[in-house]
Amino acid sequence: MRYRLLALMLLLLVISAYAEGPSVSPAPPTPSEGGGGGSSHRQTDMEKIIKALEQGKKQNPKRFEYLQTLLWKEYTPPGEYKLPAVLIYYRGNTTVRRSDPLEIQAYVTNENELEIRRPIYIDLEMAAPGEDFRKVGQTQIVQVNEYFSTDGINYTYRSFPEIADLRSLKEVGKVRFRIKYTDGVNKSYSSNWKSSNSRLFPMLELDVINNPPQVNYTNVTYRPRYSDPIEYVADIMDPDGDTLNVTLHILNEDNSTERMNVTQELLGSGTVRFRNSEYGFFGKEDAGKTFRYYYTVGDGINVTSTKITDGPEIRPTPKLLVESPRMVAEDENYYWWGRYNFSIDVKSQDENSFPLTVYLYTSTPSSPWKLRGSKPVTVTPEKQTVSFETSFDVSYSNKTFAYRFSYSEPDQNGRTSMDLTGDKPINPKIVSYSILSPVGIANVILTLIMFLSAGVIVERMSNSRGRKKEIKGNQEGGR
Numbered sequence: 001m002r003y004r005l006l007a008l009m010l011l012l013l014v015i016s017a018y019a020e021g022p023s024v025s026p027a028p029p030t031p032s033e034g035g036g037g038g039s040s041h042r043q044t045d046m047e048k049i050i051k052a053l054e055q056g057k058k059q060n061p062k063r064f065e066y067l068q069t070l071l072w073k074e075y076t077p078p079g080e081y082k083l084p085a086v087l088i089y090y091r092g093n094t095t096v097r098r099s100d101p102l103e104i105q106a107y108v109t110n111e112n113e114l115e116i117r118r119p120i121y122i123d124l125e126m127a128a129p130g131e132d133f134r135k136v137g138q139t140q141i142v143q144v145n146e147y148f149s150t151d152g153i154n155y156t157y158r159s160f161p162e163i164a165d166l167r168s169l170k171e172v173g174k175v176r177f178r179i180k181y182t183d184g185v186n187k188s189y190s191s192n193w194k195s196s197n198s199r200l201f202p203m204l205e206l207d208v209i210n211n212p213p214q215v216n217y218t219n220v221t222y223r224p225r226y227s228d229p230i231e232y233v234a235d236i237m238d239p240d241g242d243t244l245n246v247t248l249h250i251l252n253e254d255n256s257t258e259r260m261n262v263t264q265e266l267l268g269s270g271t272v273r274f275r276n277s278e279y280g281f282f283g284k285e286d287a288g289k290t291f292r293y294y295y296t297v298g299d300g301i302n303v304t305s306t307k308i309t310d311g312p313e314i315r316p317t318p319k320l321l322v323e324s325p326r327m328v329a330e331d332e333n334y335y336w337w338g339r340y341n342f343s344i345d346v347k348s349q350d351e352n353s354f355p356l357t358v359y360l361y362t363s364t365p366s367s368p369w370k371l372r373g374s375k376p377v378t379v380t381p382e383k384q385t386v387s388f389e390t391s392f393d394v395s396y397s398n399k400t401f402a403y404r405f406s407y408s409e410p411d412q413n414g415r416t417s418m419d420l421t422g423d424k425p426i427n428p429k430i431v432s433y434s435i436l437s438p439v440g441i442a443n444v445i446l447t448l449i450m451f452l453s454a455g456v457i458v459e460r461m462s463n464s465r466g467r468k469k470e471i472k473g474n475q476e477g478g479r
Contacts, residue, residue: 079113081118082111082112084108084109084110084120085109085110085193086107086120086122086179086190087107087190087200087201087202088105088106088107088178088179088200088201088204089104089105089106089200090103090105090199090204091103091199094204094205094206094207095209096206096207096208096209097209097210097239097240098165098166098169098172098208098210099211099239099241100165100166101164102164102166103159104163104177105157105158105159106122106124106157106159106181106190107157107200108120108156108158109154110154114144114145117144118183118184119141119142119144119184120141120181121183122139122140122141122142123135123137123139123180123181124137124160124163124177124178125177125180126163126175126176128169128171128175129169129172129175136160136162136163137162137163138162140159140160142156142158166206166208169208169301170301172301173208174206175207176203176205176206177201177203177204177205178190178202178203178204190203191203210299210301210302211238211240212299213236213242213244213297213299213302213304214236214237215234215235215236215306216234216236216237217232217233217234217235218233219309219310219311220232220293220311220312221310221311221312221313222312223313223315224315225287225314225317225414226276226282226283226284226314228276229276229277230282230312231274232293233271233274234246234271234272235270235271236266236270236297237269238268238299240299241267241268242268242299242301243265243266243267243268244266244267244268244299245263245264245298246264246272246296247262247263247295247296247297248262248263248274248293249261249294249296250281250291250292250293251291251292251293251294251308251311252291253289253291259291260279260281262274287314287315287316287317288314288316289313289314290310290312291314292309292310292311293309293311294307294308315410315414316410318349318409318411318412318414319348319350319379319409320379320407320409321348321411322346322407322411322412322418323344323346323347324343324344324345325343325405325418325420326342326344327340327342327420328343329341333429334422334424334426335427335429336391336393336394336427336429337391338391339389339390339391340390340391340392341387342387342388342389342390342405343385343387343388344358344385344386344405345384346358346379346384346386347379347380347381347382347383350381351381353380353381354378354409355378355379355408356376356378356407356408356409357374357376357407358375358377358405358406358407358408359371359374359406359407360373360374360403360404360406361403361406362401362402362403362404363402364396364399365399366395366396367395372390373388375388379409392426396426397426397428398426398428399425399426400422400426401421401422401426402419402422403419403420403421403422404417404418404419404420405420406418
């Protein structure tokens with residue numbers, strides 16, 4: 001019974017070795033890397049059978065010879081060799097961006113028996129837009145025993161890991177892939193075969209589109225001088241990781257013609273900075289002008305252009321030098337009725353003269369920034385003092401105050417005014433003179449005269465009433 005079981009197993013193995021190969025038409029199983037075709041479990045069973053046969057031959061040679069007669073089969077040579085079929089296996093979208101990941105594989109089916117198979121050498125070829133096919137990636141090899149068997153189909157897969165994406169393309173459009181392969185004798189292409197499976201392609205055609213770079217930037221809208229550190233900054237992002245040419249375009253004051261442009265190279269994404277100190281965008285002659293600008297970013301395929309935006313307004317170079325603002329009170333007690341002298345020194349910073357108007361303002365909580373006067377002057381390279389004399393009214397009494405010089409041209413700091421604060425509050429004394437002053441003495445004399453006059457009048461009135469009483473008493477006594 002034991003030998004019969006062994007004989008039956010051996011017979012099944014022999015029959016399976018001579019079974020015919022499958023056709024190419026069925027859909028491919030799930031792709032998997034590596035060779036195959038054999039089974040470790042089957043190999044283990046075969047070793048057990050061989051050991052059992054060796055042991056049976058020693059124990060009962062006659063029965064072993066009988067087993068040979070039962071299992072003997074006349075040799076039948078393998079059938080005619082057939083060229084294996086190779087197609088492209090792809091399961092992604094046929095419209096891809098240059099940075100999208102790609103996974104392209106070769107799907108191989110082989111109908112030949114193991115005895116007559118040959119190694120297959122597989123190359124992937126790609127045709128970029130407007131170009132011929134060329135080899136991409138390394139040659140993949142399928143050995144004679146590196147096949148899986150499912151439902152009678154001998155198949156395997158090979159990947160091309162070098163083709164991870166299409167970032168290297170310098171043009172977009174239709175990109176075609178095909179497989180060129182040989183078994184050492186015959187050469188063929190995947191395009192020579194046909195397939196009804198949606199994932200198997202005799203020739204794979206992808207519609208490749210580009211990711212244009214993106215530009216983010218902040219308007220340069222402040223009012224610098226031409227010599228200030230003016231800087232244009234832009235953040236660039238490119239999903240394809242291309243080498244980018246970032247160009248800054250500065251327009252003339254007419255906003256229609258280009259004044260100049262400068263370019264920086266950037267790999268992928270990052271920040272670019274264009275500094276006036278490095279490129280010399282503006283000079284002294286540009287003072288008082290405004291310049292708009294925009295960016296263009298090229299990735300070798302597309303050029304992205306931003307909208308024209310407001311640029312810096314270059315402030316005029318200050319011609320005015322302002323120095324020594326001061327205030328001197330007529331009396332150190334700061335009486336509100338006293339005279340106050342406000343003055344400031346001005347001069348031209350170059351050899352030219354120019355007209356200037358200087359204004360004086362004073363301010364308290366009850367009377368904020370009241371104009372006290374203005375003076376037109378001609379500013380020359382020689383220093384000159386502009387003065388104002390004024391006094392306050394009683395509303396300023398016992399209050400601190402501030403004062404301001406304002407001028408019609410910007411000063412050396414680019415400002416048109418200067419604010420300062422008084423050293424101490426205004427004296428609240430109501431009378432604007434002392435007792436020993438002539439006016440004070442006259443006032444005292446006048447006051448005494450008024451009191452004397454009033455006394456005389458009161459005395460006369462009192463005497464008059466006394467006489468009337470005396471006369472009335474005499475008249476009553478005579479009766």
